[in-house]
Every structure is written in structure tokens, then in C-alpha cells.
Amino acid sequence: MDISRFEKISNTEWRIAPFGAMRAPGIIYATQSLLVEMDDKVFEQVTNVAMLPGIVRASYAMPDAHWGYGFPIGGVAAFDPKAGGVVSAGGVGFDVSCGVRTHLTGLSRDQIIAVQEELADALYAHVPVGVGSEGDIGLDSREMTDMLTGGAKWALERGWGRPEDLGRIEEQGCVDGADPAAVSDHAKQRQRREMGTLGSGNHYLEVQEIAEIFDEAIAASYGLARGECVVTIHCGSRGLGHQIGTEFLREMVVSSEQYGIVLPDRELACAPINSELGQRYLGAMRAAINCALANREIIGHLTRQVFAHFFRHGELPLMFDVSHNTCKLEKHDIDGEARELFVHRKGATRAFGPGHASLPEALRRSGQPVLIGGSMGAGSYVMAGIARSEQKAFSSACHGAGRRMSRHAATRTWSGRQVVDALRGEGIIVKSPSMRGVAEEAPGAYKDVRVVVDSAEASGLAKKVAYLRPLICIKG
Amino acid sequence: MSSIDFSAVTFPRWEHFAHDADMGIRGFGPTPAKAFEQAALAMTAVISDPGLVRPEKKIEIELEAPKLDLLFIDWINALVFEMADKKMVFGAFSVEIGNGRLKGKAFGEAISRERHAPVVEVKGATFTELAVVEDRPGLWRAQCVIDV
Numbered sequence: 043m044d045i046s047r048f049e050k051i052s053n054t055e056w057r058i059a060p061f062g063a064m065r066a067p068g069i070i071y072a073t074q075s076l077l078v079e080m081d082d083k084v085f086e087q088v089t090n091v092a093m094l095p096g097i098v099r100a101s102y103a104m105p106d107a108h109w110g111y112g113f114p115i116g117g118v119a120a121f122d123p124k125a126g127g128v129v130s131a132g133g134v135g136f137d138v139s140c141g142v143r144t145h146l147t148g149l150s151r152d153q154i155i156a157v158q159e160e161l162a163d164a165l166y167a168h169v170p171v172g173v174g175s176e177g178d179i180g181l182d183s184r185e186m187t188d189m190l191t192g193g194a195k196w197a198l199e200r201g202w203g204r205p206e207d208l209g210r211i212e213e214q215g216c217v218d219g220a221d222p223a224a225v226s227d228h229a230k231q232r233q234r235r236e237m238g239t240l241g242s243g244n245h246y247l248e249v250q251e252i253a254e255i256f257d258e259a260i261a262a263s264y265g266l267a268r269g270e271c272v273v274t275i276h277c278g279s280r281g282l283g284h285q286i287g288t289e290f291l292r293e294m295v296v297s298s299e300q301y302g303i304v305l306p307d308r309e310l311a312c313a314p315i316n317s318e319l320g321q322r323y324l325g326a327m328r329a330a331i332n333c334a335l336a337n338r339e340i341i342g343h344l345t346r347q348v349f350a351h352f353f354r355h356g357e358l359p360l361m362f363d364v365s366h367n368t369c370k371l372e373k374h375d376i377d378g379e380a381r382e383l384f385v386h387r388k389g390a391t392r393a394f395g396p397g398h399a400s401l402p403e404a405l406r407r408s409g410q411p412v413l414i415g416g417s418m419g420a421g422s423y424v425m426a427g428i429a430r431s432e433q434k435a436f437s438s439a440c441h442g443a444g445r446r447m448s449r450h451a452a453t454r455t456w457s458g459r460q461v462v463d464a465l466r467g468e469g470i471i472v473k474s475p476s477m478r479g480v481a482e483e484a485p486g487a488y489k490d491v492r493v494v495v496d497s498a499e500a501s502g503l504a505k506k507v508a509y510l511r512p513l514i515c516i517k518g
Numbered sequence: 519m520s521s522i523d524f525s526a527v528t529f530p531r532w533e534h535f536a537h538d539a540d541m542g543i544r545g546f547g548p549t550p551a552k553a554f555e556q557a558a559l560a561m562t563a564v565i566s567d568p569g570l571v572r573p574e575k576k577i578e579i580e581l582e583a584p585k586l587d588l589l590f591i592d593w594i595n596a597l598v599f600e601m602a603d604k605k606m607v608f609g610a611f612s613v614e615i616g617n618g619r620l621k622g623k624a625f626g627e628a629i630s631r632e633r634h635a636p637v638v639e640v641k642g643a644t645f646t647e648l649a650v651v652e653d654r655p656g657l658w659r660a661q662c663v664i665d666v
Contacts, residue, residue: 081538109538111644111663136641136665173565173636174605174629232602242638243666281602284665288595288642292588295645309645448536449638449666479637518638 043080054105054501058085063306064092070103071435071501076493079446083109084116090306091119095314096127098376098383102435104390105497106444106489110135112309115389118438120374122383123315128303129323130312131294133386134369136287138327139334140245140278141365142413142441143211144424144510145342145358146265147272147349151251154271154513155469157352161249162471162514164348169247169341170239171518172475177238179340186230189237190222193332194363197339202238204357207342209402211335211363212392217370220332221325225282226289229326232281233333238340242476242518244442244483245277246415247345250422250510257507260426263408264361266508273349273358274422274510275341276415277518278367279334286330290323315384324369331368338363361424362411366391366441374436385436393427393439393504412504414495415442418472419465419485421511423495425504439504443491452487453478461485465515474517483517532560535647537663542647543594544661550586550650551613551620553660554593558611558624561594561664565601566634571609573625581620586650589620590660594643597624598664605629607636641665 048056048070056077058068068088070077084107091113092101098120107116112132121127147154154161170177181189189196194215197203208215240247255261255268266272279286294311301314313319342360350356369386376383394401394410401410409427416422420443431437447455458477461484465472474480499506530552535542541564545556562568579596583589593613601607608626615621629636646663653659 083538111540111646111665115539132644136644172631173639174631176605228599228603232599242636284602284641285599287665288598291642291645292591292595296588308648311645445539448538449541450534450536475631476635476637478635482637 043077043082043085045074045077047085054497058089060092064089066092066097066100068092068101070107071497071503072105073493073497076105076497080107081109084114087112087114087117090310091117093306094128094310094312095303096121096125098122104438104440105494105501106440106442108444110388112307112311113386113388116440116444117388118386118390118435120383120385120436121315122381127315127384128312129315129320129369129384130310130386131287131290131323132309132311133388134327135367135388136284137278137367138283138286138330139365140367141334141338141363142274142276142415143338143342143363144361144413145273145345146361147270147358148355149271149353151269151271154249158471158513161352162473164351165247165345165514165516166473168348169344169516171516173242175239176235179237181234181237187222189336190225190329190332191220192216193335194339197336202343203339207339207360210360212365215335215339217328217331219325220329222329224322224325225286225329229282229285232285236280237337238344239280240277240341240518241280242479245518247341247516248274248512249514250274250512252508253511254509257505260408260507263405264411264424264507265359266424271513272361272510273345274413275338277338277341279330280337282333283330286326290326293319327369331365334365362413364391364411364413375432387438389441390438391441392437393431394437395427395429395431412439414440414491416491417443417485417488418483418512418515418517419468419470420488420491421509423491423506424508424510425495425498426507428502428505430502431504434502440494440498443488443494445487446489447487449482452484453481456481456484456486470512470515472515472517480517530556532556534560537646540663540665542661542663544659547658548656550658550660551615553658554590554613555611557594557660558597561597561640562608564640564664564666565636565638566607568609570634571607572627573610574627575606577624579622579624582618584618587648589618590650591643591645591648591662593620593622594662594664598640598642600624607634638666
């Protein structure tokens with residue numbers, strides 16, 4: 043990326059002044075070295091998003107931004123329906139409501155290490171993972187509708203989960219406005235046997251050691267103690283979300299002319315929020331959010347079953363569950379006026395600061411936990427939302443490390459066996475059905491997550507709370 | 519996108535091209551239909567080795583679209599749906615295109631973790647780098663980035 047195209051606001055904030063058809067500026071939060079590493083496509087996509095109708099304030103990119111489709115991955119943009127604002131299927135992505143949840147175990151590193159091999163085998167055997175895997179849960183038409191409207195609440199009512207989980211999930215486990223009728227038969231068909239499955243690619247289930255604490259008070263309020271272990275699950279809305287993304291992306295591409303929307307790039311396919319198509323997409327997308335919330339709740343339940351087999355207390359209280367591929371209706375302060383906006387976060391995590399009304403009482407003083415997934419070797423971070431983030435990027439932060447190398451390049455550089463052996467040497471057990479898949483997800487294929495979270499913190503997007511080092515990685 | 523040396527292209531054939539997070543698939547052929555077949559093979563190669571797939575079952579697909587590139591997106595997405603729904607993988611394809619209509623056949627079998635060692639599931643075809651073009655007389659290229 044050529045940094046001469048930016049106005050430097052600070053060491054971690056870079057502004058693209060509006061030009062051509064841009065309706066707002068572009069802003070990328072990143073250190074200079076992260077910015078230089080970014081593909082030129084990120085610049086192009088940030089500026090293209092700024093051309094969409096009804097955009098408010100700016101088109102943003104997080105420190106882990108990379109080339110996506112339409113929106114950059116790591117892109118954030120808010121649209122005002124009263125100003126002709128749009129909703130974009132590409133701005134949410136194919137894996138609707140892909141996200142991360144972290145369970146506390148209260149177990150020490152030593153307790154995990156004592157059964158590390160057996161626990162890894164049991165998790166790998168019990169949680170369906172990888173291409174073609176199916177869950178034990180089959181959904182008929184009525185159950186499908188109930189799941190799409192009920193989210194994690196539905197899972198809980200069926201016995202998968204614990205009542206106290208709901209307060210620790212965004213939207214209390216169930217987003218309003220889901221419309222199962224807007225979800226196609228094909229999408230429902232793809233999901234029939236996929237509840238409680240992890241998927242593949244960069245999705246994972248990890249047992250992690252809390253290796254470092256950066257903010258003792260916030261960590262304590264989250265239940266995080268150095269030396270103890272947590273379980274983190276990364277996955278989304280599975281086949282249902284993928285099919286919804288596929289179908290609406292195509293429909294929006296074909297229909298944008300009819301709405302008089304001139305697209306700088308076809309992939310930015312969108313529809314006015316207040317149009318029939320926009321509303322139908324929102325109904326389907328919210329149903330997919332509920333599917334993702336239910337899916338992660340079920341995987342959490344399966345994980346608890348495994349832990350209960352090894353340890354006397356298998357409660358695994360949920361610390362938090364947050365998505366990073368969504369479009370949500372939120373109230374934001376714009377120049378002193380509270381406005382209802384549709385905030386797209388594509389590979390970006392919501393990061394509400396302390397006092398936000400949506401947070402459960404126990405988290406309200408500290409701010410929302412922001413869960414940042416790293417690579418298999420480099421580890422992950424827990425951050426906390428901070429008040430400044432509201433003005434920075436509608437309370438948003440990064441979501442992961444971001445790739446620095448394509449899958450193709452990764453498989454040319456490493457073999458899966460080489461990666462598994464190297465990680466084992468570092469005390470990390472990796473279980474995966476595909477060695478090529480492991481190579482594609484090799485730690486070296488990702489940017490350094492530490493640099494990304496440091497950049498997010500320096501940008502005022504979120505605050506570092508804890509560093510999590512993997513001990514077991516179940517990879518799809 | 520990587521540059522393509524058309525003088526070196528012999529067809530039909532397929533290849534992958536790089537994308538930051540996902541994967542580009544590209545098929546070449548003397549007709550759009552042949553390029554579609556090759557691009558489908560490129561997609562299978564993202565998941566597994568197409569040579570390992572036995573043609574035990576045939577799936578028939580019929581599609582219609584106003585433009586050739588939309589027809590290509592629809593073709594790839596129809597295959598993604600069939601793979602996900604039937605838990606199959608395909609190793610051979612046959613496509614006919616005329617008057618905006620596509621009639622396709624995909625030959626494959628139930629996916630096996632042991633035999634196919636599937637790497638990643640395909641979520642869908644994106645419009646990124648989407649192109650169905652005749653690069654020179656008699657050499658068609660069909661391509662897009664697929665989300666994995």
C-alpha cells in the first residue's frame with residue numbers, strides 16, 4: 043500500500059480524503075507497518091464503500107483489514123435508512139454471524155496438561171468438525187423455524203446450554219426481526235444436519251491457557267485469572283448462512299439498477315434498507331444470526347459434555363459470545379444527535395464501552411469483552427470495549443490477525459505434518475481431518491496478532507485485557 | 519490477480535489464482551461450456567484431489583441466466599449446494615450452454631474423510647475477479663474467487 047495516498051492523522055489513523063463519487067472519507071486504523079503490508083485492494087474497497095448511499099461519518103477499516111469482496115475484511119460502515127441508506131449482503135459476508143465465544147474452565151494449566159492428549163482426542167471425536175461432517179441434531183420444518191427465530195434460546199429450550207449463558211451472548215442469544223419465511227428452502231436444506239458442527243477453514247475450538255493479563259481489574263470482572271484455562275470456539279451460521287449470502291448477493295447485484303444505485307464495483311451489491319429486498323435480506327440475515335448463536339450454544343454444550351467426563355465440574359461458564367460478520371440496527375451519537383443506524387461489521391467485532399445498556403450487569407463497568415482469534419500458534423487476545431471507540435468506528439475493533447499469505451502460498455511453504463510437529467514441540471496439540479488444511483492455516487500465513495491488537499489499542503478501538511495461548515486446537 | 523501468459527495456455531485446463539483469504543478458480547477451454555467444466559474441476563481441487571473422486575453418481579443441473587458471467591456464478595453455486603446438501607464431491611463435469619441456458623452433469627461420490635482428505639468446504643462463489651471472456655479466438659476463460 044502506498045501511504046502517500048493517505049493523510050496521517052496519528053501513528054495509527056490514516057485518512058483518505060473524499061474524491062470522485064465518495065460521499066464520506068475513508069479511515070484505516072493501523073500502524074504504518076501494517077498499512078504498508080495491506081493489499082492495494084483494501085484502499086480500493088474502503089473508498090468504494092464510501093460511495094454507497096446513506097453512509098454516515100466514514101468508511102472504516104480495522105488493523106487486520108485485508109482484501110475481501112465488496113467490503114474489505116475488517117470493514118465497518120454505518121448507513122442511515124432516513125438518508126437512503128443501504129444494506130449490503132457483501133458487507134456482511136457469506137458466513138453470517140461468524141463469531142467467537144469463550145468459556146471459563148476454572149482449571150489450571152497443569153490440570154489440562156495432565157489429560158491433554160486424551161482431552162484433545164475426546165473433543166475431536168465429540169464435536170463434528172471438517173468438510174462433510176454432520177451433527178446428531180436433525181431439524182424438521184417446524185424445528186427449523188423455531189431455531190431461526192429463537193437462536194441460542196431455542197438451543198437452551200432443547201437442553202443444549204445453560205440458562206445463565208443467554209446474558210453472556212450478544213442480544214441475549216436471540217436477535218429480533220428474524221424472518222424464517224425470507225430464508226430459502228435451499229438454505230434450510232443445507233442446514234438440516236449441520237447444527238452443532240464447527241465447519242472448516244479458519245474455524246476452530248481451542249483450549250487455551252491465560253498466559254498474560256494486561257488489565258487485572260477488567261480481567262477479574264471477566265473471570266480471567268492468569269494460569270487458568272479457557273475454551274474458545276470460532277464458527278458461524280454454517281450452510282444456512284452461506285446459502286443466504288450467496289442468494290442475496292446475486293439478487294442484489296441484479297437488482298441494484300432498479301433501485302437507481304450506481305455501484306463502483308458489482309460486489310458492493312446492496313439494496314435500500316427501506317426497500318422490499320432490503321427488508322427481506324435483513325429478515326433472512328437475522329435468522330442466520332440466530333442460527334449461528336444456536337450453533338455456538340450447541341457446540342458449547344458438546345464441549346461441556348467432554349469436560350464433564352474428565353473433570354468433576356464441567357460447568358464451563360460462558361464468558362462471552364460475540365459475532366464479527368453482521369449488520370445490526372444500533373443507536374449512535376452523531377454530532378450530539380442519537381441516530382438509528384445499520385452498522386455493517388465485516389470481519390470486525392462490536393466493542394461497546396463501559397456502561398452500555400446492552401451489556402449484562404456483571405460486565406457493564408468493564409465494557410464488552412472483545413474476542414480476537416489468532417492463529418494456531420500465535421494465540422488469541424481478550425480485549426475490552428472502551429468509550430472512545432464509539433467516536434472512532436461506531437464501537438468496533440479488529441477480529442483476528444488477518445492473513446498475510448494466500449492459502450496457495452501457505453501450502454507451498456509448509457506441509458501440514460511440519461506445522462503439527464512444530465506446534466507439538468511448543469506444547470500445542472493440533473487435531474484436524476486435513477493436513478493440507480492445517481498447512482493453509484499455518485501460523486506463519488497470518489499477520490502477527492500481537493501487532494494487530496497493539497495497533498487496535500493504540501487506535502483507541504479497544505483495550506487489551508488478556509493473552510491466551512493455545513494448548514489444544516481442534517481445526518476444521 | 520496474477521498475469522496470464524496466454525501463449526502458454528493449452529486447453530482445456532484449470533488453475534488456481536491467489537486471493538488474500540480465499541481462493542481463485544479459473545478454467546480455460548475452446549468454448550464457455552468447456553471453460554465452465556474446467557473451473558468446476560478447479561473448485562474440486564480446492565477441496566481434494568479430483569483424481570481421487572470416483573464417478574459413482576450423476577447429478578443433473580439446469581440453469582438459466584441473462585448473462586454468461588451470471589450463468590457461471592450460478593453453475594458454481596449450484597455445485598456448492600449439491601456438495602453441501604448431498605455431502606458429495608465431484609471429479610468430472612459435462613456442460614452444454616445455449617440461449618442463456620445451461621445443462622450440466624456432475625459425476626462424483628459421497629465425500630470420505632479417509633480417501634478424499636477434504637481440506638475446506640466452499641461457502642459460495644463471489645463476484646470478485648468474476649470473468650467469462652474469450653481471451654483470443656477459441657480460448658475462453660471462466661473465473662471467480664470462491665469463499666472458503
